[in-house]
Amino acid sequence: GDSVTQTKGPVTLSEGTSLTVNCSYETKQYPTLFWYVQYPGEGPQLLFKVPKANEKGSNRGFEATYDKGTTSFHLQKASVQESDSAVYYCVLDASSGSWQLIFGSGTQLTVMP
Amino acid sequence: EAAVTQSPRNKVTVTGGNVTLSCRQTNSHNYMYWYRQDTGHGLRLIHYSYGAGNLQIGDVPDGYKATRTTQEDFFLLLELASPSQTSLYFCASSGGTGYYEQYFGPGTRLTVL
Numbered sequence: 233g234d235s236v237t238q239t240k241g242p243v244t245l246s247e248g249t250s251l252t253v254n255c256s257y258e259t260k261q262y263p264t265l266f267w268y269v270q271y272p273g274e275g276p277q278l279l280f281k282v283p284k285a286n287e288k289g290s291n292r293g294f295e296a297t298y299d300k301g302t303t304s305f306h307l308q309k310a311s312v313q314e315s316d317s318a319v320y321y322c323v324l325d326a327s328s329g330s331w332q333l334i335f336g337s338g339t340q341l342t343v344m345p
Numbered sequence: 346e347a348a349v350t351q352s353p354r355n356k357v358t359v360t361g362g363n364v365t366l367s368c369r370q371t372n373s374h375n376y377m378y379w380y381r382q383d384t385g386h387g388l389r390l391i392h393y394s395y396g397a398g399n400l401q402i403g404d405v406p407d408g409y410k411a412t413r414t415t416q417e418d419f420f421l422l423l424e425l426a427s428p429s430q431t432s433l434y435f436c437a438s439s440g441g442t443g444y445y446e447q448y449f450g451p452g453t454r455l456t457v458l
Contacts, residue, residue: 274449275451275452276449277449333388
């Protein structure tokens with residue numbers, strides 16, 4: 233079945249350092265891939281999505297490339313800020329008829345000032 | 346701005362108790378969802394609906410019922426609550442499935458003693 237595996241947290245970084253959150257996926261179809269972010273006390277919200285293989289998505293300085301060859305969708309940011317502290321979820325839409333979202337387990341990021 | 350609200354925000358009940366969680370969306374979306382969020386599991390889909398009177402089973406439906414009374418309102422029912430259902434519950438809505446963005450509510454924290 234469909235699955236998503238991402239970096240196990242928690243991850244703690246200092247402001248200004250770079251971030252990579254690894255994400256790999258398994259599916260039989262051609263999914264849309266998403267990164268969702270969840271700030272403390274809130275529900276998840278879409279960071280960005282990429283519907284096509286070999287394309288890049290980006291938002292708020294975060295970016296990820298949909299790599300069909302390696303089935304990866306790693307999240308990167310060159311210089312993190314304290315306000316980036318949140319939980320990040322790698323997500324794909326299921327290949328079954330329902331096309332519902334499959335969430336990874338989430339990566340907790342804490343950025344220290 | 347998309348809007349999904351949930352009530353109550355916190356609920357404590359005892360084993361065997363009845364609980365109803367409420368969700369309302371003002372996005373005019375057809376699809377609504379109930380998820381549970383647990384450490385190490387990300388978000389898991391319990392039930393979803395694509396319109397008033399419709400109900401679809403998600404990935405972890407055991408012990409839960411749901412009802413969609415209008416386009417705006419979606420309820421999650423726990424008729425014999427168990428401690429294993431202690432969790433953070435999120436409702437979401439979307440305009441469609443697959444690559445459509447899902448908009449999440451703020452969550453309801455349920456504790457079953």
